[in-house]
Amino acid sequence: MYLFSSSKLTFVNPDVSDLGAFSVHVTDTEGVSSSHTLTEDALNTMLELSYNIRHPIVPLKHQLNYEVLEKGHVRFWLQCLKMSPAVTYRFIVNDKEVTSSDSHKISHDVNTGVIQMTVDHFSKASEATYTVQIHDGRAKTQSSLVLVGDVFKAALKEAEFQRSEHIRKQGPHFAEYLSYHVDDDCTVLLVCKVANVKKETVFHWFKDEEEIVPETPPNVMSGSVALPISLFSRKDQGHYKAKLSDDRGKDTSVFDISGQVFDDIINAIAHIAGSSASELVLQCTPEGIRLQCYMKYYTEEIRTAWLHKDSKISSSEKMRIAGTAEMAWMQIREPSEKEKGHYSIQIMDATKSHTRTFDLSGQAYTDAYEEYLRLKAAAFAEKNRGRVVGGLPDVVTIMEQKTLSLTCTVWGDPSPEVTWFKNENEVVSTEHAKITLEANKFASLTITAVTSEDSGKYSINVRNKYGGEFVEITVSVYKQGESPPEAKMGGRGATPAPLASKTPAQTPTPAQTHIPQTPTPSLKSPTPSPKSPTPTAKSPTPTPKSPTPTRRSYDSGAGQG
Structure with missing residues (x-):
């Protein structure tokens, strides 16, 4: 019957001289023995384990790090895998211990293993090496964070931004800054969202520092504001700005429409x-x-x-x-x-x-x-048709015994024929009513010593082989001492072809005359389908219209004596 027991060999200060094969023989047995070769790797592993047993450390889940908080505060923190309630620690900044205060709030949480320090006012003076030293029973550890140079500048920039954002949001502010949106009708909208506003909050649009007053005033209480830009083109490039303000503060958002933004x-x-x-x-x-x-x-x-x-x-x-x-x-x-x-x-x-x-x-x-x-x-x-290009009034009121002169400029190629009518009857030149045409350009009807018999509707018909037009003038003669009669408007019309004779019956009247516009396209020309976004095309280039004569009313002072 064998009795089982154990035997061990202890190395007090092992080193490379202890490397080799070790064996053990058990006496009074049937040759029971065992052996083990101690290699250099195995020796190093045992030495490390021995050191950790004699010098325990606090295991860390996360090394010392930082994060920038909402108000521009900066939080330094690390996390242990576990810690006891008896844990102690110190924050060292550039070899100087920092204790908890209003400006540096230091705390820990045993349950989560988090140790942290929050710096309320992170500034240029905060550039340093930060270290946390931890003791938990016999175990201890430390972790450091070097916050200098470019790394510090980035942290400071973020802290200052968050600090200014916090201050900005105490008053009316942009929850979303300006951006653009293109509607289905191709209208470009500059859009933004606002927050912390009230009825008294005012909103202004600017382009290149000049204020824009939209047709519909911005409604800040809706939470969003848009500036429509219809028929967008190169002329709409520029620097746009939106300003929001009330008695609590103000905020500004800018948007530059140029370069790649314009192309997009x-x-x-x-x-x-x-x-x-x-x-x-x-x-x-x-x-x-x-x-x-x-x-x-x-x-x-x-x-x-x-x-x-x-x-x-x-x-x-x-x-x-x-x-x-x-x-x-x-x-x-x-x-x-x-x-x-x-x-x-x-x-x-x-x-x-x-x-x-x-x-x-x-x-x-x-x-x-x-x-x-x-x-x-x-x-x-x-x-090239005949036409009146200016000079005739629509209405003339004149006192008896004055001289009435109706003069206009006519044009056509070839030079037009000119005919005057009164109440649809052709006027024949006499000493009382004299008709002249100078240089085939200046047409006149001059009536001397007018009487009430000369009242009526006069018209001039100007035409050549390509067509012509007529212009009507209403003449009212009143007696001395009477009030001028109420004016009745005359008119003008165009004749698409020259008249065969000068008889008044062939003189067009306003109801019968059509003023030629751009010729109507042939029915054979295709037109867009009903789904086309615009109506059937019209002729894109209108033909010239006859100039409208100057409109003025003559009284007795207008006659020429």
Whole structure:
């Protein structure tokens, strides 16, 4: 029967000389023995373990660190894996112990193992090396944080920012600073959110230091404020500022629309505009054939490319590229067979290209070319027809026995014929009512010693082979000592073709006369579908209208004696 017992070999001060193989033999047994080789690694492990047993340490979960708090306070802290209620510790700043006070609040929590010091006023004087020394029974440890140089500057900057933020938020302030948003209709909004406001809080917008007064006053009580910028373009670049203030304080937010920010806004607009773009629409004008692309909003800052048979078109006198707020267009001036073919426009945003097309060939080109010729001829006629370009009043009141002189300037190419009428009857030149036309330019009707018989509705008809117009003047003659009669307005009208004779019956009246405007496009010209964001296109270039004569009322003093 064997009795089990143990035996051990203790090294008091082991070193490398103790390395080697150790064995033990048990006497009075049937050869029981054991051996162990002590290596250098095993020796080092035992030496370290021996040291830790004789010199215990407080294990740390987190070394000494710092964080900047809301009011600009700075908290230094570390965390032990465990600690006893008997733990003691010291904070050392640049080799000088700091004790708990109003400016340096020091505390610990046994349950969490956290030891901390909060510095209320972190300043340039706070640049230092911070150390915490901990004793817990026989165990002890320390942890240090070097807060100098760039690391300290970053901490100080953050502390000062948080301190100023705390002060700012004591009064009305911006909860979210200015940013931009593009609405679905391509209106750009500068938006912000405000907090800690009251009814007396005022809000002001500025651009480049000049105040902006929006149509709708800002409502700060809603918590958010927006400045709409419609028809956004390069002119809207600048330095924008929003100011918020009341008796408790003030706050400012700034936003610079330039550079990349401007490009980002244009790309956002281009995305909405390109997605809404109609197919290309043909529109004939007196100058040529125009292809138009309607969209929610267009500005020249949007990146676009026009192509003819896959070749890019550059704007020129022959192929003019432009647009309005409603559409982009490309006009072919004085078109020819060379301009037949497939056309397209590319509207580019930051991520994709929106393409719209039109095939200007075959019957589409033939119809468009015929319509262009018709409009060109009509515009030429409108430009050169006879007309009154100024000088006649609408109403004349004159005293008996005065001289009435109705004079105007007329124009036309070729020079127009001029006919005067009274109450739809042609006026024949006499000594009493003399008609003159000087240099085919200055037309006059002069009536001497007017009487009540000369009252009535006078008109001048100016015409040539391309058409003409008439202007009416109401003349009222009153007796000396009477009050001038109430004025009744005359009018003007245009005749689209020259009159065959001078008979009053053929003189147009206001109810019968249509003043020519831009010629109506051919019904064969395509128009946008009902889904197009804008109505059917009108002729983009209006033809010149006749100038309106100066309106003035004559009394007895206006006559010429």
